[in-house]
Amino acid sequence: MGLEGVIGKRKSSTYVSRRSPDWIKLKCSQRQEFVIGGYTDPQGSRVGFGALLGGVYDKDKRLRYAGSVGTGYSIKTLHKLKAELDKIETADNPFAKATDIPRNARWVKPILVAEVSFSEWTRDGHIRHPSFQGLRADKTAETITREKPVRSSAPKPSPAAMPKVSNPNRVIDPSTGGGGIQRLF
Template identity: 35%
Template sequence: MAFDVLAVDGRDLTDEPYVKRREVLESLVVEDTGAVTVPKAFFGVPAADMLEVAAQHHIEGIVSKRVDSPYREGRSPWWVKSPVRRSAELAVVAFTGPPGRVGALLVAGYRDDGGLELAGQVGTGFSAVMRRHLFEVLHPLVLDAPPVVNPPGDDQGWRWVEPRYVGEVAFREWSPGRGLRHASWKGLREQVDVRATRLPTVI
């Protein structure tokens, strides 16, 4: 996959605008061989619309570039990667953290056979107020045993709770056995039946 071209026949192109480098790159690709592929570029389309299309086609995300930007190594405001983020409503089944606040949560979803299966861990996206609030509502629900069918081998200080609360969790990817990747807390969901929570689908 070729995304950019920096030089051709000894001629440095890094100071040329991206739109010019793109033209040169496309002129170098021989379509019949299939050895090098240049991802299609879309000009003048809002990033939000492109992200929606990427999600529909199960693509990891998009890269947005300024068409007048030169090429520079490293991070740059001219070249921004935006990952597709999915979300799911999941049951809160465990928490950990110092006294008085939540540091991280374990979340789960119900399987078709009625078993509550662990989906993964969430440790980011909490405000200080939310960390304290979650402790207040979860601490009275502490259980002696895990309510899930697949508790982790090492409890790592998790305090298991009765699954009464549902939270929305944003994430990049989910797969059985590996759990959620890049998960982030979005908030508690009111008036959602915990029995209606389901594991994310595999994409």
């Protein structure tokens, strides 16, 4: 439906105008691969690099800048990835006609592929709220293009096809203090 997410609430809770463990926001996210074309220097106490600069190839085989990814890294990952970036550093900007790339960018040969989760694409073709998930050694940079979400064409199940709940009060996971259907909805 293209919504940002859904709200989950305990069935017995009432609305309050503050954060509450009885109401939670479950955000939808997207995930895809991006070609690493550069990075920014670290700032403050950060080590390795600040953010990766990622892009996707368009239909004319030009690498289009899609945004910077500054979160999702462990200290170990920052060090390891910086060592890889140092090996492929170049003086040439691999992105086609991008004007919104950070000024302190350092360029790399566009051969590494990163998997990134993000909330949405902006109108100008950038990703919002990106987070690094890892490198993809099984994909080549030249194959990375912007993916288009496909809505399911499967029919919605009829109420008769929905599973029957045998015991809605049964405790399923005692470690969470929760239990059955009654406590979850």
